[in-house]
Amino acid sequence: MRGFIFLLAGLSATTALAHDAPNGWQYPSACCSTMDCRKVAQNDISERPQGYIVRATGEVLPYADSRVRMSPDGEYHWCSASGKAYGKTICLFVPPRAY
Template sequence: MRAIFIVLLCGLPATVFAHYAPSGWEYPSSCCSNLDCREVGQTAISERPQGYTVEATGEVVPYGDRRVRISPDGEYHWCSAAGKDYGKTICLFVPPRAY
């Protein structure tokens, strides 16, 4: 029975398992395993000379880091390992800079 379920599961389109932001855009699969990403408030991320700081963990993600992405909806979104509040950053979506 389990083998049949797996075969059926493999035949489903990938969009069935897509993970969407609250505003409706899809998180890239490289950032997310259907549970790793979520929108966070503006106070959850701060900017320092070294880069973006994730307040929950103290982790600094340098500005030029490949994990930093421009947020399509202008909000902060944090993708962390297993979606944990203490997990390492997989991707960080930030609002576009206005300068």
């Protein structure tokens, strides 16, 4: 019985941590299915007049797109379908824009 409790506790901890960003904040459930979101390098996302460009997919997300969200830690985070490197964007967390 004790082993079952430890196993259950371990599974619960894994599930909870899967929604956490590396800096401790949580990805919203609308963006993440326990594996879809991850921090990405600044050069993986570029800003153009038409919006944010996700280099891996070539997708253009206009600045007003509902998938674009402010990043709580000032870093880029990308949530893609099934967490795939070339999956369609679910959410993109971006640092505040400079003026």
